[in-house]
Amino acid sequence: xxxxxFLGTLAxxxxxxxxxxxxxxxxxxxxxLDEIDKIKQHDKTGNLVAPRTLEHGKLKLVASRDWTSGFFxxxxxxxxxxxxxxxxxxxxxxxxxxxxxxxxxxxxxxxxFKVYCSFGNAYRITGNDYYKNVIIESAxxxxxxxxxxxxxxxxxxxxxxxxxxPVIIDNMxxxxxxxxxxxxxxxxxxxxxxxxxxxxxxxNHFRPDYSSYHVIGYDPxxxxxxxxNTHQGYNDESAWARGQAWAIYGYTMCYRYTKDKRYLEQxxxxxxxxxxxKNMPADMIPYWDFDAxxxxxxxxxxxxxxxxxxxxxxxxxxSKNKKSYFKHAKLILTNISKNYISKPGSNxxxxxxxxxxxKPSNLEVNVPLSYADYYYLEALNRYKSFK
Ligand code: GLY
Numbered sequence: 001x002x003x004x005x006f007l008g009t010l011a012x013x014x015x016x017x018x019x020x021x022x023x024x025x026x027x028x029x030x031x032x033l034d035e036i037d038k039i040k041q042h043d044k045t046g047n048l049v050a051p052r053t054l055e056h057g058k059l060k061l062v063a064s065r066d067w068t069s070g071f072f073x074x075x076x077x078x079x080x081x082x083x084x085x086x087x088x089x090x091x092x093x094x095x096x097x098x099x100x101x102x103x104x105x106x107x108x109x110x111x112x113f114k115v116y117c118s119f120g121n122a123y124r125i126t127g128n129d130y131y132k133n134v135i136i137e138s139a140x141x142x143x144x145x146x147x148x149x150x151x152x153x154x155x156x157x158x159x160x161x162x163x164x165x166p167v168i169i170d171n172m173x174x175x176x177x178x179x180x181x182x183x184x185x186x187x188x189x190x191x192x193x194x195x196x197x198x199x200x201x202x203x204n205h206f207r208p209d210y211s212s213y214h215v216i217g218y219d220p221x222x223x224x225x226x227x228x229n230t231h232q233g234y235n236d237e238s239a240w241a242r243g244q245a246w247a248i249y250g251y252t253m254c255y256r257y258t259k260d261k262r263y264l265e266q267x268x269x270x271x272x273x274x275x276x277x278k279n280m281p282a283d284m285i286p287y288w289d290f291d292a293x294x295x296x297x298x299x300x301x302x303x304x305x306x307x308x309x310x311x312x313x314x315x316x317x318x319s320k321n322k323k324s325y326f327k328h329a330k331l332i333l334t335n336i337s338k339n340y341i342s343k344p345g346s347n348x349x350x351x352x353x354x355x356x357x358x359k360p361s362n363l364e365v366n367v368p369l370s371y372a373d374y375y376y377l378e379a380l381n382r383y384k385s386f387k
Contacts, residue, residue: 016330021337026079047064050099065102067110073099074121074374077092077118109145120135142174156168167216171197194257212243212244213230214232234292242301286301299365312326352373
């Protein structure tokens with residue numbers, strides 16, 4: 001078991017004004033809806049469904065096939081959750097529906113992000129069978145990417161000259177869709193795939209200090225590990241901040257469904273790595289990679305912080321470190337509201353700023369990202385109902 005020693009001093013004074021934070025999120029999102037409308041009026045393809053980021057100050061919308069397409073609909077569901085204002089439910093439904101076609105898109109592992117953040121929340125809140133059926137169909141499609149030889153779900157089809165069967169740590173997040181599909185259908189196939197994937201990742205993705213590699217390349221015939229690399233991190237042996245966040249969230253969620261102690265312990269170990277790292281700033285908003293070469297002159301990644309804040313608010317309920325985890329989540333959320341939110345009325349309606357998508361490709365560096373906003377609202381929601 002992880003010993004969590006470092007609490008006490010850092011979080012005692014943190015103040016969070018939940019009402020104010022929710023009001024701010026609402027006012028930014030109203031602006032975002034307007035900005036989306038303006039772009040859609042000129043979208044000849046008719047394919048653009050959700051905001052992803054700002055590109056040279058302009059709002060970038062994506063098609064449903066993009067891995068980020070489900071986050072905005074999810075945000076709207078969380079705003080409805082947080083406020084019970086029916087207008088948010090109206091917009092949530094409106095932005096969820098165009099993602100339905102992804103349920104049969106087997107070209108990517110990102111099904112959980114796209115469908116669970118949108119349709120998953122929709123079903124949780126409404127209980128409507130339409131949403132349930134899309135979840136089940138999507139889980140079937142995702143399961144088609146599973147290999148019984150590797151005992152994992154294949155992540156990417158791209159870069160096939162480099163990786164014959166790549167699995168990225170992000171892929172842990174898609175398991176929620178599979179666990180839910182078993183709950184909804186009684187078919188344990190999805191559950192078994194999720195558990196096998198989590199176990200294979202547990203075995204191969206982590207270093208002795210519990211930091212995670214980004215990409216593991218497997219031999220598709222034997223399941224042997226061929227390569228351990230990065231794609232969005234600083235280098236193969238570095239700890240990409242969002243990768244660590246996906247791992248913490250992923251194993252926390254796997255513990256929720258399985259009650260397998262190894263998943264709980266893994267999540268706690270990674271949390272320990274994350275917060276005790278010598279390069280973690282005092283405000284707990286990590287640099288984009290813990291081993292980035294020019295720290296402290298490196299961009300932060302607010303998305304990693306919001307993913308971890310949300311995960312901690314779940315993990316706290318399973319762990320003997322409850323108080324510590326809660327205080328860390330609260331500290332992150334408080335510091336975000338103080339220093340990392342958009343200026344009111346700016347950023348085309350994104351709630352937060354200062355996230356980093358892919359520094360090595362110089363893409364989406366120090367900008368708003370829809371998934372930072374999504375996990376922020378999820379965290380506020382979890383904070384609100386925390387006991
Ligand atoms: N799942 C892609 C990313 O975290 O950038």
